[in-house]
Amino acid sequence: MRTTEYTRDNMVDLLRQHGINPTHQRIEIAHALFSHYGHLCADQVMAITNAKHSETSKATVYNTLNLFLEKKMIREVIVDPSKVFYDPNTYPHHHFYNTATGELTDIDVEDIGLTGLPQLPPGLVTEGVDIIVRVRPSP
Amino acid sequence: MRTTEYTRDNMVDLLRQHGINPTHQRIEIAHALFSHYGHLCADQVMAITNAKHSETSKATVYNTLNLFLEKKMIREVIVDPSKVFYDPNTYPHHHFYNTATGELTDIDVEDIGLTGLPQLPPGLVTEGVDIIVRVRPSP
DNA sequence: CCAAGGGATTGGACTATGTCTAATTCTTCG
DNA sequence: CGAAGAATTAGACATAGTCCAATCCCTTGG
Ligand SMILES: [Mn+2]
Ligand SMILES: [Mn+2]
Ligand SMILES: [Zn+2]
Ligand SMILES: [Zn+2]
Numbered sequence: 459m460r461t462t463e464y465t466r467d468n469m470v471d472l473l474r475q476h477g478i479n480p481t482h483q484r485i486e487i488a489h490a491l492f493s494h495y496g497h498l499c500a501d502q503v504m505a506i507t508n509a510k511h512s513e514t515s516k517a518t519v520y521n522t523l524n525l526f527l528e529k530k531m532i533r534e535v536i537v538d539p540s541k542v543f544y545d546p547n548t549y550p551h552h553h554f555y556n557t558a559t560g561e562l563t564d565i566d567v568e569d570i571g572l573t574g575l576p577q578l579p580p581g582l583v584t585e586g587v588d589i590i591v592r593v594r595p596s597p
Numbered sequence: 598m599r600t601t602e603y604t605r606d607n608m609v610d611l612l613r614q615h616g617i618n619p620t621h622q623r624i625e626i627a628h629a630l631f632s633h634y635g636h637l638c639a640d641q642v643m644a645i646t647n648a649k650h651s652e653t654s655k656a657t658v659y660n661t662l663n664l665f666l667e668k669k670m671i672r673e674v675i676v677d678p679s680k681v682f683y684d685p686n687t688y689p690h691h692h693f694y695n696t697a698t699g700e701l702t703d704i705d706v707e708d709i710g711l712t713g714l715p716q717l718p719p720g721l722v723t724e725g726v727d728i729i730v731r732v733r734p735s736p
Numbered sequence: 737c738c739a740a741g742g743g744a745t746t747g748g749a750c751t752a753t754g755t756c757t758a759a760t761t762c763t764t765c766g
Numbered sequence: 767c768g769a770a771g772a773a774t775t776a777g778a779c780a781t782a783g784t785c786c787a788a789t790c791c792c793t794t795g796g
């Protein structure tokens with residue numbers, strides 16, 4: 459449960475906390491992701507940041523999203539073979555994916571119990587566990 | 598545990614069992630998927646079916662993979678934003694995904710216990726649950 | 737204040753996966 | 767055989783994402 463206000467000033471702090479130099483475009487992109495608080499894909503981020511009148515290029519949108527990922531300020535959700543979703547919620551959680559509408563909904567990890575994962579072969583380490591529940595409108 | 602031999606004749610039966618007219622190209626593609634018994638992507642399927650000397654076009658590879666999916670003879674695994682993997686194992690199961698090598702490994706669903714999934718909103722029905730454990734070589 | 741340097745941004749070319757279409761070929765069956 | 771329908775095909779097309787060299791911008795030190 460988040461109560462923070464997603465002002466541009468707070469975005470600056472957030473960027474700094476992740477070791478990211480807060481430039482104008484980065485602040486706008488962070489603001490788009492966090493104020494919208496949902497699961498956006500790159501073209502939606504681009505549309506939102508360019509909605510008013512400022513210009514942010516496609517290259518910068520992708521550069522920035524990949525930088526945010528690298529610095530773990532956001533995470534990606536891979537459920538659709540044709541595009542990546544970017545998720546401002548980096549707290550571990552899972553997803554419902556509505557295959558008819560493309561809508562993603564969070565599932566709190568507290569609720570979930572997952573047991574019986576096999577031992578990893580030696581030399582491997584777990585990066586994360588993604589649970590995706592694919593849903594669609596009943597017929 | 599599968600013990601079937603993946604001969605072309607058996608592929609013909611398998612295609613018929615799924616209501617698919619067994620043509621030369623479809624038999625070859627099914628054979629590639631099932632004899633390799635792994636998780637292949639479209640370009641690998643195409644490379645394998647065209648390895649000897651016969652010709653199967655890119656359009657046919659995609660047509661056929663999508664037909665197999667539709668008829669539920671195979672399933673798709675979405676873990677990499679840049680390509681789909683096709684899985685001849687349609688028995689419910691989950692996956693390890695090695696993000697360094699791109700390798701997918703099955704996790705038997707018998708082993709797994711999953712509890713606490715929230716109730717679905719009315720009007721929605723579950724299509725499937727995918728658990729992906731992303732792993733990488735230890736540092 | 738200016739100039740230099742490094743980081744950030746940019747347009748546009750490029751790549752890769754996947755789709756579409758219209759023409760062709762193959763199969764089935766009377 | 768000949769017609770009809772199904773399957774295959776080459777190649778154009780769509781689209782997400784990457785790459786690159788040129789430019790821009792911001793900091794800093796003289
Ligand atoms: Mn991608
Ligand atoms: Mn498998
Ligand atoms: Zn989420
Ligand atoms: Zn599998």
